[in-house]
Amino acid sequence: MTNIFTSLELPNGTIIKNRFMKAATSETMGDKEYRPTSELINLYRAWANGGTGLIITGNVMVDQTARGEFGNIVIEDSKDLTLLKQWAHAGTENGAKIFMQLNHPGKQSPKTISKRPVSPSAISMTGANSFAFNTPRALTNVEIKVIIQKFINAAVVAKDAGFSGVEIHAAHGYLLSQFLSPHDNQRVDECGGNLKNRMRILVEIYQGMRAKLGADFPIALKINSSDLREGGFSEEDSIKVIQEMDKLDIDLIEVSGGNYEKPAVQGIGKGVFFIKYASKVKNTIKSPIAVTGGFTTANGMSKAIENNETDLIGLARPLVLLPDLPNQFETGNFTAIKLHHLTTKLNRLDKKVSSLIGLSYYQQQMQNVAKGLPVQITDNAWSSLGFAFKKQGLSALIPQRG
Ligand SMILES: Cc1cc2nc3c(=O)[nH]c(=O)nc-3n(C[C@H](O)[C@H](O)[C@H](O)COP(=O)(O)O)c2cc1C
Known part of the structure; x- marks a missing residue:
């Protein structure tokens, strides 16, 4: 029977040695020139040696002028290849695989960084955190093409540096998630309106990456099961996007939810937030699924794998507090973590x-x-x-x- 220590083969043949996945955790440990520091590299060494099979990096930004936080890493060209190689090397110690998560924050770039952030449409942030963000302006079509190219370029640099794969961040209310959401995207051109148009930027980024990276290089997608608000990105939309990306041979889908306006990603004690949704979707696609959000017990993690509800267990906060959680699990020393x-x-x-x-x-x-x-x-x-x-x-x- 498949258990949490059984390896997983992605459709393209990449082997993940066990079912533990370190979900992206923006470490904000980049230096002033947006490069990885030796501290960041040490941290990834700790995760790799802690036994995790697949490590997703914190979001790496593809545009220097659009960052989500101070301390973000940014990749616009290959000038920092030597440092990036050290990062990839640390993250692949002990047989681990490391995927670089690529992101553009869109309007979720705070005032302290962006005077005038960009978004599909000029719609302000709402909610308790909105004080921290300026109203965005709508991207032009030419700017959209430039952003697509930036994602593709960054993915090529990640591959050259020795990362095992990349993950496109289309969750949590950032730019690609803004395009998917009818609340944030009110464009009337080919990038707005129906779902095919709203997902066009995502598809073009993915296809552009695939053309440059080849069929063997894993490309994963992080996507919301919904953005948890009326008139926003719905569960039905999310299933359709996942199925479409599956047809295009995406290698892994990570399911999450929420955004800065309606945060769901940091819930405590609410159980595994997206598991029901994921197991429903899982039966309709060939790509493996990772569920992230709310796993805290050894039993819950084991059961989710053994019952075939997910292929990978995405862990963010637990692996921050216990970087060697998988090793502890293997020796019977992990039962649960309290957040x-x-x-x-x-x-x-x-x-x-x-x-x-x-x-x-x-x-x-x-x-x-x-x-x-x-x-x-x-x-x-x-x-x-x-x-x-x-x-x-x-x-x-x-x-x-x-
Ligand atoms: C400090 C911190 C940073 C995060 N940074 C990212 C990120 O860069 N990209 C991302 O997709 N999710 C990010 N997340 C969300 C996590 O990947 C994950 O979806 C969420 O924490 C729920 O999983 P958990 O219950 O295992 O913590 C972050 C979460 C935390 C706590």
Whole structure:
């Protein structure tokens, strides 16, 4: 019987040695020129040696002018190939495979980075986090073509550097997810309107990559099961996109959900958020599926594989806190991990900054792992809030007196 330590063969023949997948976790450990630092490389060595079969990098941006956070890595050409090779090498130690996640934030690029972010349409962000973002302007058709080319170029550099594959990030409300969503995409040209048009940018990126990378090089897709709001990207749309990408021979589909306006990706204690959806879709496609979001127990992970509900177990926060979770699992030393709900103990502040804290706490812990320091288990959010302000330059968002 297939279990969590059985290898997985992707349709193109790539072998993943077991079913643990480190989901993307934006580490924000790039230097001032958007290059990987030695700390980042250390962190990936820890994950590879911790036993994970497939490691997805934190999102790497394809355009210097459009970044989601300070500390993002950006690839626009091959000038940093030597450092990227070191990163790929660290992530493939111990038989692990490493896929580089490629992303463009679209309007989810904060004020501190983008005065005027871009998006399919000029529709502002809403929700508790909207204060951090400027209203975007709509991309022109020529600009869309340039962005497609940037994704393709970055994927070619990833392959040259020795990464085992790439993952296109079309989830969590970033640019490709904005194109897919009828709420964010109100274009009336060939990139808006019906689903075929809304997914055109994604298909062109994928086909362009495939033409350059060849049939043997894995290309994965991260996609939302829905963006969890009325008039947005629905489950029916999501299934159709997955099936279409499957027909085009995508190598792996990772299912997730939500965006900065309706975060679902950082839920605690809600179980495995997308498993029902994934097992429904799984029977209709040939590509393997990874489910990410909410796995915390050894039993839950094992059962999801043994019951054939997913092919890979995507883990983000658990692998930050326990980078050697798969090794511990193998020796019988892992049963469950508790994810704490971080709080400032000030209700109104928590509401405003909860998703920010949720990210920065884990970014802080990744930095500890990278430096060989112990992770800090706490529910006190103040240190993470300070870390976020320092790192992301958020003080610039606080209204100045006078
Ligand atoms: C610190 C942090 C950074 C993240 N960065 C990314 C990212 O760069 N790309 C992405 O697709 N998801 C990102 N995510 C979302 C995770 O990949 C994952 O979907 C989410 O945390 C739910 O999985 P979990 O319950 O195993 O943590 C991030 C999550 C965290 C906590």
